[in-house]
Amino acid sequence: MSKHNAAIAVTSQSPSGGQLIDSPLNFRKHVVQVTGNNTLDMGPIERAEKALAGLADQFPTWMQDEIAALVGARAMLQYEGLTEATRQRIYLAAHNLRGQAQMMNFPLVGTVSDSLCNLIDRVPIDQLPLPIIDLHIEAARAMISENASGESNGVALKLAAQLGIASEGIIRKSISTEAVD
Amino acid sequence: MNIIDFSVLRTLIIDDNVHTRRMLRAILHGLGVRDIKEADDGATGLESFQTYSPDIILLDWVMPIFDGIEVTRMVRNIDSSPNPFIPIIMITAHAERHRVVTARDAGITEFLCKPLSAKALHDRIVNIVLNPRPFVRTKTYFGPDHRRNASLSSAGAKRIEPDLIDQR
Known part of the structure; x- marks a missing residue:
């Protein structure tokens, strides 16, 4: 005792x-x-x-670090193939980005990484569509490199919305396939 | 006026993300917390929990080695933990209802969804200090009694009704 x-x-x-x-x-x-x-x-x-506000001038650099981790995780997936370990690594990087983006004034990067997390989390590994994953990563990378902070960038807004729709569609399809099986 | 002396609270941050740790440390310093230790994964966090004897743990969910849920279960193990009653604030980007329920059932004290804010963290700590929860022990659960937990209830978590306590 x-x-x-x-x-x-x-x-x-x-x-x-x-x-x-x-x-x-x-x-x-x-x-x-x-x-x-x-x-x-x-x-x-x-x-x-x-x-907290005193840290704000470092946020763009920190966002670069976060997206570099995600791009690195994708490169490992390319090298090692889609395994539970590489899936987990990408999820972890996307999840970190999701957690940071809104606070660092990149809310649309947050929307895109949230969509990516949902996709990785809810679609079985053998059905994960790599091209859609790549589109999410490329969109987040472009938003950060173009410094598309806030929510006023029209292209970024449209891109985030379209990726969300695509991701939801894949998740729905995956769930319905599972139900039929 | 209730003036809380945050400087006496020893706080352990367990989070694998260096930027989140920097932000949490900045907020805590702003609140007046002076004694802060950081761990960058669950295993190191558990070691620090044993050696540093914190008053409060700020805990991430998704981490390598042990995740936040596993860490919580080990901290709440009344037979092996040095302080199974320690308040745990889970800080995570997970906002889904089932995640909140999972965290609650593991034994967290407070749940804080990202994005972080100074006020949200302040309010969680103040709640811990001013309104400490009793604990519940059943055959399958040891942890804070969430039956009057406004923060979890407002996040959509199912309340633990008195009748359910014995069935857990």
Whole structure:
């Protein structure tokens, strides 16, 4: 039995053995200082937003790093073939791009990488269409290299929308094939 | 006014992406957190969890070696973990409902969808500090009680009803 089993304070127990337990951790007494009314000090949020904004001039370079990782993962797939490992590597790179893009003011790259993640995640590996994967990667790469930030670039908007439609169509087809099988 | 002294919170960031770690560190510094450790994969993160004794873990989902779900399950293992009650904030680009449910069922405390924002992270930490959750232990689950979890509920997660606790 661990020290936690020994120290657990069970507050209620059901007939079948389920237990409700008070956490022994108490941050409140260590980190909260109450002065007057019950509002929350919002100063830390402002300081954190400022700290984050201070990184913004590095975002274009970081986006270049992220797309380089995705292009590299695609090159490995070309070299090693489509395996679970190469599929996972591409997914990881696309997922990272999806997570970063909107925050780094490349929302359309986020849309394209989200479409790519959905495709890789939901279509069986033996049905994954490499040309469509390549189109996604090339579109994201072009948006970043052309610095198509924001959502005002008409070509990028159209491209992102078309790739999303193509990806959804393939996913739907894959699901219906699976259902028939 | 409730003034939270974030400087006393030891925080462990487990994320394979260096840019996300940089952004999280910037936000945490802005909030006032001073004691921050980073790990770039799940295995290193678990090692740091053992040696660094953090107060809060900020955890990515998709990572090599051990992913965030596997890390959460190991941290919540009451027989082997040095601190199975530690708050875990899962930070991920996964926004689908089934993902939120999977994370909740593994034992995360809070779920934060990317894109990151200072306010969203601040609010999750404040919730952990001001409104600590009790824990639930059944035959198949050990982790925070999410029955009053507004953030997960608003993200579409199925609430754990009292009757279901014993069936998990």
